Amino acid sequence: MEHWLYKDGTTTKYRTDNRTLFVWQRMRTKGLELLRATQHIERLNRSALSLFGISTTLSTKELQDICRRLLIRGNYSSTATHIVELRLDSVGDISLRVIETSLYKDFALRVVRPKAYITECSAQLLESNTSASLVIADILRAEANNKDCAIAICTNSHGEVKYIDGASPIIVRGKEITISPTIDTLDTVIAIDALKQLNGMELTIAPIMVDLLSTATELLYVDSRGVTSVSQVGDRFYADSTAYALSKAIKW
Numbered sequence: 001m002e003h004w005l006y007k008d009g010t011t012t013k014y015r016t017d018n019r020t021l022f023v024w025q026r027m028r029t030k031g032l033e034l035l036r037a038t039q040h041i042e043r044l045n046r047s048a049l050s051l052f053g054i055s056t057t058l059s060t061k062e063l064q065d066i067c068r069r070l071l072i073r074g075n076y077s078s079t080a081t082h083i084v085e086l087r088l089d090s091v092g093d094i095s096l097r098v099i100e101t102s103l104y105k106d107f108a109l110r111v112v113r114p115k116a117y118i119t120e121c122s123a124q125l126l127e128s129n130t131s132a133s134l135v136i137a138d139i140l141r142a143e144a145n146n147k148d149c150a151i152a153i154c155t156n157s158h159g160e161v162k163y164i165d166g167a168s169p170i171i172v173r174g175k176e177i178t179i180s181p182t183i184d185t186l187d188t189v190i191a192i193d194a195l196k197q198l199n200g201m202e203l204t205i206a207p208i209m210v211d212l213l214s215t216a217t218e219l220l221y222v223d224s225r226g227v228t229s230v231s232q233v234g235d236r237f238y239a240d241s242t243a244y245a246l247s248k249a250i251k252w
Contacts, residue, residue: 001129002048003015006044008014017154019188021052021089021090021131022088022089022090022131023044023052023128023131023197024085024087024088024129024131024134025040025041025043025044025086025129025186026041026082026083026129026156026224027082027084027086027224028082028083028102028107028224028252029067029082030081030105030252031077031078031079031106032072032076034063034084035062036093036186036252037060037063037064037067038060039186039213040063040086041058041063041086041205043129043185043186044056044086044088045088047128047143048061048088049131051126052090052235054088054090054091054092055088056088056092060096062224064075067084067094067096070098071084071098074098074150074239076098079105079157080101081102081104081106082098082100082101083098083101083102083224084096084097085097085098100225102225102226104226107227107247107251107252108142109229109246110228110229111246112228112229113229113231114149114165114228114230115148115150115230115232115233116149116152116153116219116230116232117144117147117149117152117153117234118151118155118210118233118234119154119155120154120155120157120194121136121154121156121214122156122157126154126162126163127162127182127184128231129185133166134192137166140154141165151169151230152164153169153213153233159209159210159211160210161180161209162182162183162219163183163210163211165223165228166223166226167185167187168191168206168221169221170191170212170218171218171219171223172217172242173215173216173217175202176202177201177203177204177205177242178199178204179192179195179203179205180205180206180207180208181206186203187222188222189192190251190252191222192205192249193247194249194250195246197249198245200241214236214238215234216236216238217238217239218238218239218240218242219233220240220242220246226247227243227246227250229243
């Protein structure tokens with residue numbers, strides 16, 4: 001039996017053994033050099049072992065070489081910062097692709113200051129870097145755009161803020177900084193180390209309840225693109241001074 005697919009007026013054959021379940025890591029480069037490759041492989045393997053019972057034997061050097069060849073083949077800048085995504089699927093196949101070229105050479109505070117809306121959703125599928133989390137993130141951004149916003153803030157049924165555009169939420173209230181531990185990424189770990197270095201600020205790693213957003217002076221998050229400071233949620237507007245200080249303290 002042959003399997004056929006109809007799409008946009010064209011009928012073509014397709015394979016039924018294509019796999020779409022995967023875990024992933026988004027990584028930064030410095031020019032053609034992949035940064036923190038070993039740590040990303042370790043995190044990828046932890047996720048794959050937990051979900052699929054497998055891991056990759058890909059070495060740090062192999063990954064760095066593959067990334068370099070991919071960037072050279074695509075004629076990417078040898079001086080810019082690029083974001084690349086490493087995937088390991090449920091049958092052990094590895095893939096690597098370039099997501100974007102950053103506007104910034106360093107780990108910077110992004111110029112974009114998105115407006116966010118709050119929605120309640122089951123956050124469990126969002127807490128791990130999987131194919132499901134990518135799809136859900138795209139759906140949430142589409143829903144945000146439909147509400148004249150750019151990103152979504154997800155809470156659970158208990159009113160705990162679990163997720164903000166794929167990352168752990170961070171709030172600032174006076175001299176107190178609180179980061180939620182829900183999204184365990186290398187970016188979160190590095191952000192926590194940098195937040196501890198900010199003079200005069202006290203860091204707490206703890207759940208963030210949604211009512212705290214109305215009294216926070218800043219709302220921000222960190223991912224592979226850099227530090228993002230949220231401009232507004234509802235009628236509440238936020239500053240970005242701590243977000244700027246964090247971007248200067250992070251060392252990649």
